[in-house]
Amino acid sequence: MHVIRNVFKCKPGKAKNLIEKFKKSTELLGQSDAVISERVLVDEVATFWTVVIETEVEDLAKFGQAM
Numbered sequence: 001m002h003v004i005r006n007v008f009k010c011k012p013g014k015a016k017n018l019i020e021k022f023k024k025s026t027e028l029l030g031q032s033d034a035v036i037s038e039r040v041l042v043d044e045v046a047t048f049w050t051v052v053i054e055t056e057v058e059d060l061a062k063f064g065q066a067m
């Protein structure tokens with residue numbers, strides 16, 4: 001199993017927009033059998049405004065094709 005983490009630094013107040021877009025894409029990607037699970041993690045404290053997309057996959061090649 002592989003864990004893929006994508007970290008995004010957002011401008012203040014823009015994290016919610018990014019989260020909404022990723023949730024929509026998570027629904028589409030979840031329909032394929034390439035992804036075991038996917039989580040959206042958010043840190044909106046102080047000046048961080050960080051969004052992390054964590055995806056667990058069994059096979060990187062299948063994940064690449066699903067993308």
